[in-house]
Amino acid sequence: MSDVVIKVENLSKKYILSHQRQEKYTALRDVMANGVKNIGKKLLSPFKSHPSSINAHPSTEDFYALKDVSFEIKQGDRVGIIGRNGAGKSTLLKILSRITEPTSGKIEITGRVASLLEVGTGFHPELTGRENIFLNGAILGMGKAEIKRKFDEIVAFAEVEKFLDTPVKRYSSGMYVRLAFAVAAHLEPDILIVDEVLAVGDTQFQKKCLGKMEEVGKEGRTILFVSHNMDAIRSHCDIGLLIDRGGVKSVGEVGAVLEKYLDLSIVNSNSTTWIRNQEDDKVSILQEVTLLDENSIECSSFKNSDDITLEFSYRQPSYDVKYRLVFTILDAYERLILTSSNYDLISDVQPGNNKFIAKISSPLLAMGKYYVNVRIDVPNLKKIEVINKCVSFDIYENAYHQMGILGVNEDLGCVHVQVNWKVNTITSEV
């Protein structure tokens, strides 16, 4: 079935912010005198607004949490909504859940909606687990008969059989969250909206929740899922919706949308060189990091078949113990790819400025963006300095193909090397 179940047209939500103009008072006497004057004014005419000296000329500002948002979601879609904090994701969910009203625009929804914007909504700490299951279920929209029917399943999912009759205020935070999610997981809505509730809870709990959401997705229900966990979004959603500063920046296949999100998070473009800021008053060790290509020219874009050279300058103070330089390379998803250090050459380190050159042979890295982290330490003893993401580069072309048609932006891993394939003859007899 691919009928549209959620259709959003030019949705906007405006809030009005008020700003107070601050004035500095030099004497406590002035503060008190003004305070008394204001109370006097208020008593005489309580409904007239009296701008006090502190609140003189308050200014208001229109803040659009969402502006002209439009998109469509079809039945059975599993949509991952991503964006930075403050982008407007929760506001969008609140409007879809009818908790707050839009300022303008229109939404058409077909089917029953259940929202999980918070874990344990309506839980009362004085009531027991058993009582809270009924209460929470009713608040989320389940009838009493329905809750009774699913009661045992809910308790089994939450694993709190022993504590069913203890007041919830005595539960550990893990139990609390498990019980709350267990109730919500057994809703059977047509459209399920989940907002970052998986941020709490241990890994086992998160796995359980994601597993349950998979099940729900398999039953053909539509899911809207907000999370900052890229892996969860990539593996559990097929459509991505990127919200940034109140607008939809991208909607479509989840891999492509995730790439756009990462692009947004990257503050500066590729930097080939990192130089120590000389105004630091700390006594600094690492001085400079530079990326070079095979011809010793500064470069930040490489092919998979190019060698990558890193040049490091650092200062060794005149102590007996020699400092070691370690660098690591991370990919765009902040996965650690490789680590290397100058430990084998540590005897060559001299007091004063040292320059080391590291060459990474090709072919190795797959297409994508990479960061270099550098750390200076004393082996097995202590870290001296750590500079993260000092330089970045990207690999724009793979040397070998051998893949055929792929999904756009499918993750092929971070390593790309030559793999030898051969046919091992198979008899044609069936």
Add this chain to the structure above:
Amino acid sequence: MPEPQKLIIEAGRTERHYWADLWRYRELFYFLAWRDILVRYKQTAIGVVWAMLRPLLTMVVFTVIFGKLGKFPSEGIAPYAIMVFAAMLPWQFFANALSEASNSLVGNANLISKVYFPRLIIPSSAVITSFVDFLISGVILIGLMLWYQFAPGWRILTLPLFIAIAFAAAMGIGLWLTALNVKYRDFRYIVPFIVQFGLYISPVGFSSSVVPEKWRLFYSLNPMVGVIDGFRWAILGGDVRIFWPGFLISNGLVLLFLVTGIWYFRKTEKTFADVI
């Protein structure tokens, strides 16, 4: 499977589905009231006995102070205790319902900002909670009548009508106060004052017949006058008379408050989540 309904969300759109939604979420009326009652007596030693003790003690105090010491006359031939109790019953219901309802929205702010259900359920369940207390106190009234061997006349059959009016009075004013309280938290301080003041201008400790003729109509502007007079008329029987013009004014006001209360509540309901 029934055809799933299409819902349209738009700014300023009146919710045609609202009353259907109220029916769909009807079990929530029960659950929220059940929660409030349960929580009240959790970790208490004598628990539900408190529900009986409070009205009983208040009645004793009133009888002693107004009856024996103040020597206010009773109405008709009924014993003073029953006259007081017949008035205290609806007054306590109204006072409690009003206090609970006016604070219900702010007290349930966590629900309002995170879950959708028709918000009318919240103050309604607060009134229902007070109604349960009312029923428990009703048992005490029956006990009193047995004690004094007082048999009510046929008029007691009209009691459910007056109970409904008391309910409507509490709902109407409660809805106004709770909706206003969301935006203007001043009402948290105004409500206890209304309740305290109301106790003295309502015919609880005294009977309406002591009010002088020229003030009767003005005095009937108090919505509870109609209700309490009605209760007395129904329970005490005998010579208790109702002053009809005042009675009609009082009940008319109750109806007005209810209708306008629902209107104002619905008008501001959409902004609750933003303002609370």
